[in-house]
Amino acid sequence: MAVIEIPRLTVHTTRYTARAQSGLSMCFVIAIALLAWVQLASAQTMAEFRRTLTVTAAKTVTLDVDVAVGELQVSYGRDGEVSIAASARGSEPAGIGDGFVSAVLRIEQIGNHIMIHTFDPVPPEERTSVLYQINVPYRTELTSKVNSGKQVITGILGPVNAVTNKGDIKAAYISNALEGHVGTGNLDLQVIGGPVEAIADSGNISCTRLPQGVSAEAGEGDITLMVVGPSTAVVKKGTGRINVGGARGRFIGSTDQGDLYLKAIPHEDWQLSSVSGNVRLELPPSAKFELEASTKTGELQFERDDITKPLANLLQFRQAINGGGKRIAVHTESGRIVIR
Amino acid sequence: MRMSRQFVRNLAITCALLGCSNWVFGQKDPGVRGGIQNTGGGLQQQGIPIPHPPLISRNPTTGETINENELKSFLEGILRAGQLESTCDDCADVTDGSPVIGMGELDPVFPQFHTNSNGLGARHNSDQCFSCHAQPTLGGSGGYLVPNPGDKTPHQAENPQFHLIPHRYGRQNVVPSFEHRYGPIREVRFKRKPDGTPDGGVHQLWTVRGSTNDPTIPNCALTQPDFEKEYKAGNLAFRIPLQMTGLGLIESIQDREILAQHDATATLRAPLGITGHPNRSGNDGTITRFGWKAQNKSVTIFAGEAYNVEMGITNEAFPTATEEDPDCQGPEKPEPNDVVRTDNNESRNQDFDNPLHILPDWQQFQILMRFTDGPAPVANPSESAKHGRTLFSDIGCALCHTPQMQTAPVMNSAVLQNRPVNLFSDMFLHHMGAKLADDITQGQAGADEFRTTPLWGIGQRIFFMHDGRTADLLKAIDEHFSSATPKYSASEANEVVHKFHGLSSVDQQAILDFLRSL
Numbered sequence: 130m131a132v133i134e135i136p137r138l139t140v141h142t143t144r145y146t147a148r149a150q151s152g153l154s155m156c157f158v159i160a161i162a163l164l165a166w167v168q169l170a171s172a173q174t175m176a177e178f179r180r181t182l183t184v185t186a187a188k189t190v191t192l193d194v195d196v197a198v199g200e201l202q203v204s205y206g207r208d209g210e211v212s213i214a215a216s217a218r219g220s221e222p223a224g225i226g227d228g229f230v231s232a233v234l235r236i237e238q239i240g241n242h243i244m245i246h247t248f249d250p251v252p253p254e255e256r257t258s259v260l261y262q263i264n265v266p267y268r269t270e271l272t273s274k275v276n277s278g279k280q281v282i283t284g285i286l287g288p289v290n291a292v293t294n295k296g297d298i299k300a301a302y303i304s305n306a307l308e309g310h311v312g313t314g315n316l317d318l319q320v321i322g323g324p325v326e327a328i329a330d331s332g333n334i335s336c337t338r339l340p341q342g343v344s345a346e347a348g349e350g351d352i353t354l355m356v357v358g359p360s361t362a363v364v365k366k367g368t369g370r371i372n373v374g375g376a377r378g379r380f381i382g383s384t385d386q387g388d389l390y391l392k393a394i395p396h397e398d399w400q401l402s403s404v405s406g407n408v409r410l411e412l413p414p415s416a417k418f419e420l421e422a423s424t425k426t427g428e429l430q431f432e433r434d435d436i437t438k439p440l441a442n443l444l445q446f447r448q449a450i451n452g453g454g455k456r457i458a459v460h461t462e463s464g465r466i467v468i469r
Numbered sequence: 470m471r472m473s474r475q476f477v478r479n480l481a482i483t484c485a486l487l488g489c490s491n492w493v494f495g496q497k498d499p500g501v502r503g504g505i506q507n508t509g510g511g512l513q514q515q516g517i518p519i520p521h522p523p524l525i526s527r528n529p530t531t532g533e534t535i536n537e538n539e540l541k542s543f544l545e546g547i548l549r550a551g552q553l554e555s556t557c558d559d560c561a562d563v564t565d566g567s568p569v570i571g572m573g574e575l576d577p578v579f580p581q582f583h584t585n586s587n588g589l590g591a592r593h594n595s596d597q598c599f600s601c602h603a604q605p606t607l608g609g610s611g612g613y614l615v616p617n618p619g620d621k622t623p624h625q626a627e628n629p630q631f632h633l634i635p636h637r638y639g640r641q642n643v644v645p646s647f648e649h650r651y652g653p654i655r656e657v658r659f660k661r662k663p664d665g666t667p668d669g670g671v672h673q674l675w676t677v678r679g680s681t682n683d684p685t686i687p688n689c690a691l692t693q694p695d696f697e698k699e700y701k702a703g704n705l706a707f708r709i710p711l712q713m714t715g716l717g718l719i720e721s722i723q724d725r726e727i728l729a730q731h732d733a734t735a736t737l738r739a740p741l742g743i744t745g746h747p748n749r750s751g752n753d754g755t756i757t758r759f760g761w762k763a764q765n766k767s768v769t770i771f772a773g774e775a776y777n778v779e780m781g782i783t784n785e786a787f788p789t790a791t792e793e794d795p796d797c798q799g800p801e802k803p804e805p806n807d808v809v810r811t812d813n814n815e816s817r818n819q820d821f822d823n824p825l826h827i828l829p830d831w832q833q834f835q836i837l838m839r840f841t842d843g844p845a846p847v848a849n850p851s852e853s854a855k856h857g858r859t860l861f862s863d864i865g866c867a868l869c870h871t872p873q874m875q876t877a878p879v880m881n882s883a884v885l886q887n888r889p890v891n892l893f894s895d896m897f898l899h900h901m902g903a904k905l906a907d908d909i910t911q912g913q914a915g916a917d918e919f920r921t922t923p924l925w926g927i928g929q930r931i932f933f934m935h936d937g938r939t940a941d942l943l944k945a946i947d948e949h950f951s952s953a954t955p956k957y958s959a960s961e962a963n964e965v966v967h968k969f970h971g972l973s974s975v976d977q978q979a980i981l982d983f984l985r986s987l
Contacts, residue, residue: 208520322568
């Protein structure tokens with residue numbers, strides 16, 4: 130069979146090639162011309178910079194970073210050294226040359242205190258992208274400020290104080306406290322050992338595994354908390370929602386028009402409120418708690434067998450569930466309260 | 470009589486001169502690089518936390534670095550491996566897996582007097598991974614720790630098996646005489662069972678009897694094996710902890726690379742009597758490579774085994790407890806203890822409390838090992854060390870301690886693939902003769918066979934050989950020599966050890982300096 134198939138295929142290919150040869154050649158020429166034009170129009174230049182600083186393991190490293198424009202990544206690498214890498218890409222007018230990064234970057238070291246400051250590299254219209262990657266020892270305290278760009282901070286002792294004016298902040302595996310503030314952008318925090326303060330003027334906040342809790346404040350974005358200690362979450366205005374899974378301690382949450390959803394075991398008291406958003410609680414069947422639910426013009430809805438079904442149009446309700454326990458106070462002005 | 474007196478005087482002068490020359494010119498192990506005080510427990514003694522495991526470095530071949538998910542898994546692995554285990558299932562001092570913040574611990578990720586995990590087995594060798602892997606960094610080989618980390622005035626760092634682990638939380642263990650205060654961390658295998666048949670298994674040193682932090686096991690009355698009796702009877706075989714660093718790189722080396730490297734030295738090895746063979750998996754026939762006898766196939770198997778054997782924590786890979794006394798496990802402790810959490814019962818898989826706690830500790834631990842970098846040699850070796858490296862090859866050490874291998878060309882993780890690994894091992898088993906023989910058989914590793922120990926990081930190791938019998942590199946080299954006996958053949962290293970001793974003192978010193986630069 131194979132002996133027959135091979136010549137047949139060869140004949141077919143030859144026939145096809147003969148028919149399409151001239152057309153193909155034309156396409157080829159056009160494609161190459163197009164590629165050349167694209168290359169010329171968006172000629173990219175690139176510069177790289179690397180430096181390693183030696184630090185002592187005996188003391189904590191204090192790192193202060195101030196970046197005008199660019200993405201900042203600070204992460205654990207190894208003890209005994211701070212390694213700084215920077216790369217810049219830009220269109221031709223930006224004039225990215227070999228000395229570009231070193232010209233916009235100032236590094237100072239006084240013992241274990243390292244200060245990194247950058248200047249605004251080139252006007253934004255020239256589309257320069259700059260990435261600063263700093264690998265540090267575990268025992269590092271960080272103060273970082275980025276005017277325009279993203280921050281990613283991973284795997285250090287802390288404390289961390291990170292601020293961006295425009296851009297996201299992602300931080301993970303910080304052992305001590307963290308303060309994060311974004312103007313326009315999102316805050317994504319995972320596994321932070323110490324207490325956390327998170328503020329997003331315009332953007333979302335997401336927190337996962339914060340055993341010492343978080344004080345989260347969103348101007349109008351969503352707040353998502355998963356497995357957190359004693360926490361407060363406030364959405365100041367608009368339709369921003371709060372979504373909580375696994376609140377391990379006291380919890381206070383409030384929204385404006387957005388919904389508030391909480392699924393957890395009530396280990397401590399909860400206080401939940403909204404203006405017009407719905408509040409939905411999901412607790413295990415065996416959970417013991419003292420429920421106080423109220424609304425001005427909204428609705429109460431209970432989907433558990435252990436809660437006495439209230440009368441229609443009831444605006445206030447109070448009952449000890451499974452013998453009672455921690456206090457769960459829920460209030461909405463005009464939304465709906467649902468307990469499952 | 471006068472001549473005789475003069476002869477004696479001259480002899481004395483000659484001996485003194487010889488002794489002096491030996492003292493001045495004799496080769497000597499320079500000791501742990503940086504000094505004991507600058508690594509592991511030495512730092513801890515000064516109130517400085519032990520450095521964390523080094524993250525795998527940028528791939529020198531491709532420039533790839535660890536990706537975000539790998540980095541987070543690595544960091545989660547540090548959290549899990551640093552956990553101090555409590556006995557009962559819900560009596561950890563802080564949330565499972567969380568750093569211990571604000572409670573006076575020197576390192577919140579490596580707590581030593583607050584528990585942040587659960588599941589310690591009724592019998593165990595330790596209650597924390599890093600207790601036995603802290604030299605020169607967390608994740609390293611066995612070293613010293615401060616025994617009273619909660620006190621303001623720390624004692625000198627010492628073998629954590631001497632006091633810290635056996636007596637933590639009031640546990641009532643008797644410390645056997647072979648665990649010395651400033652000696653190596655030793656675990657024990659019995660060579661034979663009481664009926665004389667081969668044993669070979671690990672017999673855990675400690676029990677949870679007397680734990681003050683577990684109200685669920687008040688009646689635990691477990692006793693330790695009679696280690697002294699077995700010791701006197703010559704029935705014990707010791708093993709010291711190996712470093713966990715660089716294991717992901719070693720795992721990433723293909724069998725074909727190991728075999729090719731070995732084949733490449735065949736003509737050089739033959740006249741020296743060096744043969745060797747790999748240990749192989751009984752299941753798929755591939756080369757196994759982890760442990761003193763290369764008995765473990767993968768870091769995953771290694772992790773599962775270590776959780777069960779060293780800490781008594783059962784898991785999917787090793788689901789059966791080494792001690793099943795119900796009085797010592799707590800009435801509600803589920804078996805296996807540490808598993809992927811898929812149970813629908815929220816109290817067991819922490820669905821409501823911790824929906825993200827999915828991967829068990831032992832699996833996070835294997836990810837940590839996979840992405841921990843290999844030990845780094847000294848950046849600027851001395852002239853002597855550079856010379857020593859040449860001699861190391863010239864006299865044949867490198868025929869087994871293969872300086873470099875390459876990882877597989879394509880792997881799931883870009884940071885691991887197609888990069889050099891400076892492990893200084895051929896991953897083969899070799900007959901080492903009667904002096905090192907421990908009479909333990911593991912897979913195809915016989916009673917006097919050991920895997921060529923990777924030498925990377927040896928510059929900062931304290932103890933050498935499988936049983937930690939010496940802290941002196943020179944002695945460790947000599948221990949490679951063993952004449953043939955009726956029971957064992959001669960060591961495969963004999964000719965190379967001869968060549969070492971044929972070198973001048975300066976050259977011998979150069980080799981020692983080279984080794985301490987690794």
